[in-house]
Amino acid sequence: GDAYSETYGLVNLSSCTCALGDVDSAQNAALQARELARQIGDQSAEAWALTGLGHSYLAAGDHKKAFDAYRGALQIRQMLEQPLLATEPAAGLATLALDQEDLETASRYIEMVLPVMEQKQGLNGTDDPLRVYLACYRVLAAKNDPAAGDVLQTAYELILSRASNIPREESRQAFLENIHHHREILSAWKSMQNSPVSIRQTKI
Structure with a gap:
């Protein structure tokens, strides 16, 4: 009923505000969603909330809390036997490990x-596949794995595909340029091409 709708509304709010850089609002929404999910006994919603919490703590630079949130989400997804949805917290944990120069641990998560x-179906059905693609690319690139380029190309094409569905030019540029992990993918792709391709000149 209402609690269910409110829980998922808060999960979505956390995702949107985190993407826009409003970390405090993202954390607050995710914490509220987690508590509501626990009250109504919705473990999947709790995992969504914990994943959002992980994203917001990561953005704030609080690696310990991000690790705990992502790990909690991953444990729930594994218990519920949801390997597709487990990719998001696993990618978050890989990102944390890579940021701490622990390539072995990062690789273990990416192998999931x-x-x-x-x-x-690929990553269709995840909340933010671009985060997952970026984590995989970064880990594979750190290992000098040639598959890194294919993952990055897939991420780049997905960004352009999504941007092409945004009618207003201003909103389209905001989608490409104002979201941190989108900027990282575009920057890495341009470096891979070894030529200064302007985002604004890219045909969408």
């Missing part, structure tokens, strides 16, 4: 993601 990514 790659088999899912290679299936026909």
